Amino acid sequence: MDYVVLLKQVPDLAEELEIDDSGLDLAREWMSFVASEWDEYALEEALQLKEAGGGTVTCLALGVEAGDVDELLATCLARGADRVVKVGSYERQPDSHTAAAAFASALDGVAHDLVLTGVQAIDDLDGQVGPLLATRRGMPHVSVVTHIAIGGAGTTVTVHQEYAGGVVGEFEVDLPAVLGVQTSRVTPRYAPVSRVRQLMKTATIETVDGGADGQAGSGLVMEAMAVPESGGSAEMIVGNPAAIAERIATILAERGIGQGVGR
């Protein structure tokens, strides 16, 4: 079973985000990047599936200049991926249409029974890379999945979608397929720095171009970017810790929460 994982980096929220002078983009001077959380879940699921039933894991990421894609891919190898490929060349993270076109082209050279990617990412909340890729390659696709299991014959995959109200749907999908992963069965494993550093020096990171349709574009134009204004309905509790605690206790008491507990 050949698993393919699509990953990208997103801005690290340890830094407070600032908007640049154009009012259309984030200020990038202090920005640092981390692997997208959902993509890490996708990788962990692929590694779990490989460890349970054998196979290979190949990781693809776009060759974006901002951040450090080489480190992202070396980290994938340190966690247990077999092969990593950098796709295309971009100054910064392109839109989902462009990304899906590039990944679709790259799959020509990568064996793939199951393609996993994070269901969405914090930088665009678009969630379209999976569906667009599946459309381009003519593969079935399910989003927001958990509980991924390969069928006994190795020709299908079953997944869960969790709905509101505690209802779960189970899907059986023919392979090859694309999945948008919501979470992994276990916390994504830690990649030891010593191994990542060694791999940064020794590992082979393959590169392929983004294909003929590599600048597909979404047709969307950013009109403005702004920090949300605080509304009037929330109460900001300020003061020293004792005063804050007292206010919280009062609010809880007013709402009848925690009555009869403690004291």
Place this chain on the structure above:
Amino acid sequence: MQRDLPVIKVDGVMELDHAVVEGVDISGHWNRMFLERSITEYPTEAMDWITSLAGGESMRDCYQCGKCVPVCPVNHVGDYGPRKLNVKVLRGNDLIDDPDLWLCTTCGNCYRVCPKEVNPLRIMPAIREQAVLQGKIPDELSDVFRNLQKSGNPMGESPRKRIDWVAEAGVDVPIISQLGRPVDVLWYVSDYTSYHPRGKDAARAMARVMTALGVDFAILGPEERSDGDSARLAGESGLFELLAEQNIKAFQKYEFKRLVVMDPHAYNAFRNQYPALGWEGDVLHYTQFLAPLIGQVEFRSSVELDVTYHDPCYLGRNNGEYDAPRTLLEAIPGIRLAEMPHTKANGYCCGGGGGGMWLDGFVADHVSERLSERRVREAVDTVGRDGPGVLSVACPYEPSRFEDAVKSTGNDGKLVVRDIIELIDQAMQPAPA
């Protein structure tokens, strides 16, 4: 590793049904003797593997005298001790999957008394490194490793926020990159002193004291990274090297005569580990830097406090500095210093070293109480029986650890925790009217 062999094979037993010696009947099972025993059939793979690791060599030198067990702080609160660890290895356990691997705080008290110089400060990191490489690492610890890798501090805070405490210091704290000239003292503020709410109190006090003394100092600011020593002792040597490279690059960019640090773990790293990675210089813990200057401090009030002092493992036992902190405390007007039973070389570990700071939940499953709680009880017995006493500290791990322990042991009101620098700063202020 699994071998189905007897650990001790008994070839014959002699037991007298009836024995009388000098008129005393000693019949019973306890006059039993083993005629022959084969003790050559221990599984040796685990010991062979551990002693093959760089740092693990001395594990084999143990001759089971047991001196280490009563001085091990973890033994006081659980079923753990260095000798017990050695027995596990002798019986074929490589410790990789054993919770005991993560209980040692690398406090070094066993090494101090060991006649064979078996050194867990080197053994434990060596085995832990293998566990980390195999991905067998407690989740809460790997979260901190991720933060250190990503942001250069265990909290995962922005490097830019490392200087947020400066705003409320009340004095000017120059950043060396903005100063553009050599300084006498490069002050390495360290993680908890920079980011933790209680640590920041010590940072501000230190800034005021140095300013009052006219010290020519500056800080690295956002360029400063965690010293990495606790990550190293917790088995992440690659992460330690990454952080050390970042700090060394910053140290080499600027001219300064002395490096003064708040954190004994940083002191240990810069003094004993960084030279092998390419940086060597004059490093002083802040207590060592201030001890010769304390006569110049103008105290304006008398604090009138009963104070005891907790020796940090990585300032005291593991680096031999017991006097400088006490010199400072004795110079503060109104302090009555009393020693706890576990003091100086036999100081009791707070539980935060060797990664313990980041393993609280994991360790809690294997001990009856936290080391910090046990230490706080000792401090209360020493200075907290007749009105509130002060547990003074000189390590930024400790205010939060001990203050939590004061609450969890029900000793609120009997003991307060203060960094020595906070007490100096307090006595430099005019007495409240």
